[in-house]
Amino acid sequence: MAVMTILGAINHTLDQQMEKDDSIVLLGEDVGFEGGVFRVTKGLQQKYGKDRSIDTPLAEAAIIGSSIGMAMNGLKPISEMQFSGFMFDGYNQLVSHAARMRNRTRGTYNLPMVVRMPYGGGIRALEHHSESLEVLFAHIPGLKLVIPSTPYDAKGLLASAIADPDPVIFFEPKRLYRAFKQEVPEKDYKVEIGKARVVQKGDDITVVAWGALMPEAIKAIKLLEDQDISVELIDLRTIAPWDRKTVVESVKKTGRFLVVHEAYTSFGPGAEMISVINEQAFLYLEAPPTRLGGADITIPLPKGEHHFIITPEQIADKIKDVVKF
Amino acid sequence: MLTTKFDPLKDKMLQVLDPKGKVVDAKLEPKIDDETLIKMYETMLLGRTADTKALQYQRQGRMLTYAPIKGQEAAQVGVAAALGKEDWFVPAFREMAALLYKGAPLKQLYLYWYGNEEGNHFDPDLKILPISVPIASQINHAAGIAYASKIQKKEEVTVAYVGDGGTSHGEFHEGVNFGAVFNLPMITVIQNNQFAISTPRSVQSKAKNLATKAVGYGIPGIVVDGNDPLAMYIATVEARERALKGDGPTLIEAVTYRLGPHTTSDDPTIYRDEKDFKDAETKDPLIRFKQYLIDKKLWSDEKDEEKIKEFTDYSNKIFKEVEETGLVDLDDVFDYQYETLPPHIEEQRQRAKERGGK
Ligand SMILES: Cc1ncc(C[n+]2csc(CCOP(=O)(O)OP(=O)(O)O)c2C)c(N)n1
Numbered sequence: 001m002a003v004m005t006i007l008g009a010i011n012h013t014l015d016q017q018m019e020k021d022d023s024i025v026l027l028g029e030d031v032g033f034e035g036g037v038f039r040v041t042k043g044l045q046q047k048y049g050k051d052r053s054i055d056t057p058l059a060e061a062a063i064i065g066s067s068i069g070m071a072m073n074g075l076k077p078i079s080e081m082q083f084s085g086f087m088f089d090g091y092n093q094l095v096s097h098a099a100r101m102r103n104r105t106r107g108t109y110n111l112p113m114v115v116r117m118p119y120g121g122g123i124r125a126l127e128h129h130s131e132s133l134e135v136l137f138a139h140i141p142g143l144k145l146v147i148p149s150t151p152y153d154a155k156g157l158l159a160s161a162i163a164d165p166d167p168v169i170f171f172e173p174k175r176l177y178r179a180f181k182q183e184v185p186e187k188d189y190k191v192e193i194g195k196a197r198v199v200q201k202g203d204d205i206t207v208v209a210w211g212a213l214m215p216e217a218i219k220a221i222k223l224l225e226d227q228d229i230s231v232e233l234i235d236l237r238t239i240a241p242w243d244r245k246t247v248v249e250s251v252k253k254t255g256r257f258l259v260v261h262e263a264y265t266s267f268g269p270g271a272e273m274i275s276v277i278n279e280q281a282f283l284y285l286e287a288p289p290t291r292l293g294g295a296d297i298t299i300p301l302p303k304g305e306h307h308f309i310i311t312p313e314q315i316a317d318k319i320k321d322v323v324k325f
Numbered sequence: 326m327l328t329t330k331f332d333p334l335k336d337k338m339l340q341v342l343d344p345k346g347k348v349v350d351a352k353l354e355p356k357i358d359d360e361t362l363i364k365m366y367e368t369m370l371l372g373r374t375a376d377t378k379a380l381q382y383q384r385q386g387r388m389l390t391y392a393p394i395k396g397q398e399a400a401q402v403g404v405a406a407a408l409g410k411e412d413w414f415v416p417a418f419r420e421m422a423a424l425l426y427k428g429a430p431l432k433q434l435y436l437y438w439y440g441n442e443e444g445n446h447f448d449p450d451l452k453i454l455p456i457s458v459p460i461a462s463q464i465n466h467a468a469g470i471a472y473a474s475k476i477q478k479k480e481e482v483t484v485a486y487v488g489d490g491g492t493s494h495g496e497f498h499e500g501v502n503f504g505a506v507f508n509l510p511m512i513t514v515i516q517n518n519q520f521a522i523s524t525p526r527s528v529q530s531k532a533k534n535l536a537t538k539a540v541g542y543g544i545p546g547i548v549v550d551g552n553d554p555l556a557m558y559i560a561t562v563e564a565r566e567r568a569l570k571g572d573g574p575t576l577i578e579a580v581t582y583r584l585g586p587h588t589t590s591d592d593p594t595i596y597r598d599e600k601d602f603k604d605a606e607t608k609d610p611l612i613r614f615k616q617y618l619i620d621k622k623l624w625s626d627e628k629d630e631e632k633i634k635e636f637t638d639y640s641n642k643i644f645k646e647v648e649e650t651g652l653v654d655l656d657d658v659f660d661y662q663y664e665t666l667p668p669h670i671e672e673q674r675q676r677a678k679e680r681g682g683k
Contacts (some may be wrong), residue, residue: 029490034523034595057493057529058460058521086459089495124389124440128458266669295673297662302389302440304653307682314680 007177009151010040010116013158014078016188018048024162024300025070028063028080037082038118038177064115068097071111076162081117084171085128090115091136098167099142103120118174119147120212120262124302124311131299132263137169138240138272145239146193147171149214151182153237156191164193171239173212180215192219196243198250202232205256205323206275208247210236213260213310220315229323239269241274247273248280255286256322260315265293286325292318327563328545328575333536338548338580341555344608346616357406359623365406365426365554366614366624367632369398372422373418375431376585379438380646383589387417391438396552398422399610400516403557404484404577406482407565413474413483415454415467419516420486427453431640435647442653443659452481461491464500464513471509471574482568482577484512484561490521492538493529501576505542510568513576516551519605521625523596534579536586544574551579552610555617582608655682 004012018024026032026041032055035042045053055294056063060081067077081087087094094115102110121130137145146161146168148154154172161168199214200221209217214235221231236242251257257277259270270291277289292315299308331337341353348354357365375394382388394401401423408414414427421434437444437456445455457463467485474481491497492515504511509552515535519526532538539546546569549560557579564575582605586593592600618624659666659674666674 017404029521030523037522037590055524055528058490058524059493059495061495062493088459126390126458127456295659295677296670297658297673300653300658301442304442304658305440305652305678307653307655307658 001183001185003181004151005178005181006154006173007038007040009154009184010158010172011042011044011128012170012184013155014041015047017159017162018044018052020188021076023074024076024078025052025054025079027056027067029056029058029082031055031080036080038174040116040172041080047230060087064090064098066115067115067228068093068101068111071113072101072109076112076256077179078114078116078162081115083118083129084119084133085131087117088269094137094143094167095140099140102166103142110165111167112165113167114158114170115167116170116172118177119171120173120175121305122212124305127301130305132261132294134171134239134261134263134269135267138269141242142167143240144168144193145171146237147173147211147239148174148237149173149211151184151233153191153235154195155184156189157193157237158186160190160193160263168193171211175212176215177236190269191237194238194241194243196237196246198246199233199235202230202254204230204254205258205319206232206234206247206250206254207315207319208234208236208257208259209261210239212270213262216310216312217260217315219312220319221310223316224319227320229319231319242273244276244280248277251277251281251289252284255284257285257289258292258318258322259290260292260310260318262294262310264296265291266296268293287322290318290322327544327560328547330609331547333534333546333548334540336533338550339556339560340550340553341559342553342613342617344552344613346613346620348617353559355555357558359621361406362618362621363607363623366618368426369402369422369554369611369614370629370632371636371639372398372425374633375425375640376421376435378637378640378644380585380589387648388435388588389440390439390588392419392588393585394419394421396605396609397516397518397581399483399554399557399614400551400579400581401515402426403554404514404561406554407561408482408484411479411481412565413452413454413467413470413481415463415470415483415485416456416647417460417463417486417488417491418456418458419488423486424453427451429453431643432646434569435644436651439647439651441651442493442657455635459493461487461496461500463487464497465503467511467513468503468509471504472507473509474510475507475589480569482510482512482565484514485512486516488521489515489517489519489526489535490524491515491528492535501574502542504574505544508571508573511574512564512568513574514545515576515578516581517578518557518581520583520587520593520597522587522591525596534578536576539576540668542576544576546576546578548578548580551581552608552613554610554614579612584609639675
């Protein structure tokens with residue numbers, strides 16, 4: 001066992017997988033020589049060479065588009081969008097081609113490719129560096145989207161993403177990159193895509209969160225310690241396809257549901273989850289299933305970001321509201 | 326025509342002042358009045374001083390991520406000085422000196438990097454577009470502005486900036502090509518500062534120089550010594566005349582060197598060649614332009630020191646104002662989303678207020 005941050009766990013996993021599988025290549029802006037602006041890929045070009053850890057021209061369509069070609073011709077590309085807010089020029093390639101190639105070619109070509117990108121706010125960054133764009137991927141048939149919240153899951157989910165025969169978007173909660181450390185096994189292991197993790201068992205309400213908001217949800221539960229509210233907390237880990245079974249079973253037990261995300265509220269990931277809960281657990285509900293999401297405003301620059309960021313206090317209040325409904 | 330005399334296909338570079346501030350070809354030396362020459366130099370010096378201070382504020386934890394301009398002052402001021410008040414300026418994000426010359430208040434430029442949207446709230450008479458972070462995307466806006474100028478017969482030119490990294494981007498191609506196809510009054514300036522973060526210029530293009538890209542678009546292109554404000558000035562004057570005559574866009578590559586980090590989160594010593602860096606320092610645009618003005622008896626070392634002190638005090642004063650007033654109000658983050666805020670977002674605002682948001 002080694003103690004690692006999320007960032008360290010991603011670096012370690014890329015290293016471990018590249019060592020094992022020559023067909024894996026990394027590509028993106030600044031990922032090679034300097035190891036990316038966050039240093040997630042640090043040292044990998046030095047170890048595996050320039051052919052397998054590529055500093056590309058500044059061009060997201062080329063990064064994702066060429067990844068598609070690589071994946072069709074025997075490689076397993078792991079590309080990086082420097083920030084999720086800059087993926088839009090590559091988005092055309094993802095939606096128009098990556099998501100469709102298997103279906104379009106009747107299964108002749110599947111695309112074992114991973115697109116990594118840091119996402120989310122709270123790091124006092126410039127414009128376009130703070131968005132939570134889960135739904136732009138989760139909405140598209142043919143794509144998968146995973147988001148770890150711990151070093152352990154970062155390793156296991158990334159290993160699964162790399163092994164997956166279809167394109168996987170791997171969101172990295174950059175606010176947590178170096179926020180805390182955890183023991184991570186040295187051995188190669190996987191965390192199954194599409195499987196949520198019950199972080200804490202409880203009877204009164206099911207709270208679902210993921211990524212950068214997991215620690216906030218945990219803090220919120222601490223704030224409620226003297227309130228006699230028993231919370232079941234679920235780390236969703238995969239947004240598409242999300243683990244309906246675990247969540248629905250939990251709601252059937254607790255009768256209450258709250259989903260928390262930094263993504264904009266309207267048409268956000270919570271809307272989909274609440275629909276499914278209404279469809280599959282309606283008769284078990286003691287309160288309307290509820291969401292707490294980012295306000296429907298452009299995420300502000302740092303000096304106004306506190307108006308947007310979701311705090312443990314807000315989450316705790318929302319839990320109380322749902323339980324007291 | 327400069328663009329034929331300095332043919333990018335022959336890898337020629339336009340230069341008026343050498344690194345020591347000597348005029349290399351008297352026929353090229355522009356006739357700029359003394360007042361303008363001094364304004365150009367003072368703006369470069371203010372840009373340099375405000376830039377140095379911004380880095381310091383950042384290191385003291387008072388400023389957020391900041392993208393320095395050190396070394397690129399001539400590539401900016403040489404162009405801005407050749408523009409009219411009526412001309413549009415479309416920045417990327419590393420053009421502080423050009424924006425200052427165009428009339429943007431330092432307070433706003435600081436506010437932006439302080440993390441406040443007010444930093445982009447320019448007086449519309451300045452005809453400055455907001456900072457554009459998504460690389461190269463702004464060139465298409467410039468093309469649209471220039472298209473509107475053309476069909477509305479407005480006597481104005483649009484200048485768009487982009488970095489060397491930006492020339493690899495699809496949007497660069499789309500924007501420059503759009504301007505060329507419709508013969509628009511538009512100038513695209515590539516600030517080739519040799520790096521896109523850690524990625525060297527050589528990774529962006531196999532072409533010898535970036536101005537040759539103009540050939541493929543069917544428009545004139547020129548490589549200019551971007552550390553020479555007079556060369557940048559005459560290249561822009563010619564491009565502007567061409568644009569106003571209806572002869573279409575020009576692509577200017579300003580060859581310069583980023584003497585600072587990419588942003589305050591970057592450490593250039595990891596990837597840059599220290600010999601190149603030392604060499605670039607000797608080509609500093611301020612050194613050569615100062616010498617030129619001293620030779621013309623328009624400036625002196627004493628004056629320089631005086632001005633640096635004045636600009637330092639000025640930067641400190643402005644930044645203090647920024648710190649005193651720079652927080653963003655709750656209403657501000659809601660007010661500009663739409664002309665009329667939809668009711669569900671209005672509700673979100675009210676709830677944020679009930680929670681004590683201000
Ligand atoms: C579309 C897009 N992709 C990635 C980024 C992240 N990024 C910010 S600056 C930069 C490098 C830009 O290099 P260049 O165009 O040469 O301009 P310079 O920073 O040198 O002024 C990158 C990759 C971005 N802002 N936009």
